[in-house]
Amino acid sequence: MIDYKNIITIDPNKRGGKPCIRGLRITVYDVFDWLASGMTENEILEDFPELTHQDILACYAYASTKEKKTQIAA
DSSP states (O other): OOOGGGTEEEOTTSGGGOEEETTSSOBHHHHHHHHHTTOOHHHHHHHOTTOOHHHHHHHHHHHHHHHHHHHHHO
16 A cells, blocks of 8 residues: 555645645545546546546545544544
8 A cells, every 4th residue: 555644745735624635735535536426537637637546546546534433433
């Protein structure tokens, strides 16, 4: 699994402290919203050239880690 910790950043002064990609104003949630709306990874990368394939993988890794923590806590 990719180490998302160098890619996903959380800054309380940016996007309300939501997890962002490399300090950009693009959040992990934005990426998943685009995917859920039917956009492909390639379409996202075309529309947002500042993003990379590694950034998308980091979003998945971040979400997976958070889900595992939720399952453990339950």
